[in-house]
Amino acid sequence: MIVLLLLPMGLASQESLNLETRAPNVSLNNVSVPNAVALLLERTHLSGGIVDSFTCDDPSPYTFKISGMTLRQALDYVVGLDSRYGWHVQDDMIIVSKRNLRAELLDTRISSLNALHGKYLIDAVSGLLLQTSEVRNKAAALHLTRTVQQGRMIGADEPIIHVELHDVTVRQALDAIARQDGHAVWRYYERHCDKENEFNVDWLVH
Numbered sequence: 730m731i732v733l734l735l736l737p738m739g740l741a742s743q744e745s746l747n748l749e750t751r752a753p754n755v756s757l758n759n760v761s762v763p764n765a766v767a768l769l770l771e772r773t774h775l776s777g778g779i780v781d782s783f784t785c786d787d788p789s790p791y792t793f794k795i796s797g798m799t800l801r802q803a804l805d806y807v808v809g810l811d812s813r814y815g816w817h818v819q820d821d822m823i824i825v826s827k828r829n830l831r832a833e834l835l836d837t838r839i840s841s842l843n844a845l846h847g848k849y850l851i852d853a854v855s856g857l858l859l860q861t862s863e864v865r866n867k868a869a870a871l872h873l874t875r876t877v878q879q880g881r882m883i884g885a886d887e888p889i890i891h892v893e894l895h896d897v898t899v900r901q902a903l904d905a906i907a908r909q910d911g912h913a914v915w916r917y918y919e920r921h922c923d924k925e926n927e928f929n930v931d932w933l934v935h
Contacts, residue, residue: 746775746821752803754796761788762811766825767914767933769795769803776907777914778900779933780826780835785922822904834928835900835917837867842894842902851910851935854890858902859930868928873919876929887935903930910935 753772757765763779770777781788791810795803808816808825816825826832839861844854858864859875868875890909894902899917907913914934920927 746818746823748801748804748818749799752795752798752800755793756795757791757793759790759792761790762808762814763788763825763916764933765791765793765807766804766816766823767916769800769807770823770914771912771934773800774912775823776904776910776912777823777825778903778907779914779916779918780824780830780832781916781918782827782830783918783920783922820901820904822907830919832917832919833871834864834867834873835898835903837863837899839863839897839899839902840895842892842897845891845893848889849891850887851890851906851913851932854892854906855903855915855930855932858899858906864899871926873926873928876920876927 750773752769755769755772757768760768763781766777767779789811793807793810795806798806804816804823808814813827813829814825815828816823818824839858840863842854842858842861844857849857888910890906892902892905892909894905897905903915903917907915912934913932915930916933917930918928
């Protein structure tokens with residue numbers, strides 16, 4: 730497998746992953762498990778990924794209070810409140826996923842992703858990834874339709890992403906994009922409701 734990742738100078742870098750480091754004290758009300766983990770990773774300047782799925786119902790909200798915990802303990806506590814989720818470390822990234830979701834699209838291998846030239850923000854680069862022929866063909870085989878991405882406000886200090894990747898899976902590409910940003914958290918999700926099967930990628934932290 731050949732992976733080429735080019736980083737511009739001056740880009741923020743991710744903190745080294747140490748699960749025994751002290752987690753920040755935070756209180757969160759009415760948030761889902763994935764969103765709580767994303768906020769926790771944001772406070773600790775770590776990258777990560779969320780693999781989630783929805784039905785017609787909204788995700789269950791919870792109230793969290795994290796105080797005097799290590800990062801490992803905080804993750805166990807937050808994810809443990811909803812037995813449908815689990816977490817693990819993969820390639821120095823914290824990944825939270827729905828236990829019963831296969832997410833085959835994330836294992837799709839693409840021949841290349843080139844975002845070296847131009848001023849691509851993180852949403853645009855993941856958009857290029859999802860537009861590759863390999864992803865589109867796999868999504869069609871899985872009967873998944875990409876949802877319409879809602880617009881968002883662009884921060885003035887958002888970094889420009891420059892990546893060139895070869896022979897990687899969609900998951901590996903998302904990890905590389907997150908690291909290039911510095912401490913982003915990607916989310917891949919599927920929504921199965923009223924006979925519609927949809928998917929997309931967005932960024933809970935960037």
